[in-house]
Amino acid sequence: KNEVEQSPQNLTAQEGEFITINCSYSVGISALHWLQQHPGGGIVSLFMLSSGKKKHGRLIATINIQEKHSSLHITASHPRDSAVYICADKNTGNQFYFGTGTSLTVIP
């Protein structure tokens, strides 16, 4: 069974702080997704990566395949970054397994 664990479950930060959310998975994967979900339910795909590092604006995602670990970093956090961040891994069977998410609140 593939298990995806995220930490922390909840995170409160001051505006401008550097934020890190961690994700660990138990089974070898072909790709890992980082998703953002705002209140109301809409999910936005932030990154899909299978190795190394990707950067988009203030967001950076890294993955270590050997350690089965990925991190999502947010630099210069802003209140509009407040959302639930979910990591999901895709096994070779093209099925995604989701973590329970990290709820981020950025305070002005």
Place this chain on the structure above:
Amino acid sequence: DAGVTQSPTHLIKTRGQQVTLRCSPKSGHDTVSWYQQALGQGPQFIFQYYEEEERQRGNFPDRFSGHQFPNYSSELNVNALLLGDSALYLCASSAHRGGSYEQFFGPGTRLTVL
């Protein structure tokens, strides 16, 4: 490009009823996956459709069924609704051709079973 669209946005049903949810994939995508997200939980995989066939299925009972049409749109049907079926149902599309598999999510349908 309209992205992934789902209908309806919200739905209220009573126990024992049947419901049909609809999803139109992003332009150029041929694969549709359905997920159930209970309050406070991460999405759970229900099933995936490609070439009008169910290709993979998660741990959901046969009350959950689906269909994919030639235009790649998809329906999720749930029979004999239970209170526990109340959740946000998310549809995601991806392009099987090209092997990218990056999924794009729709806004979801919030189902409440009373």
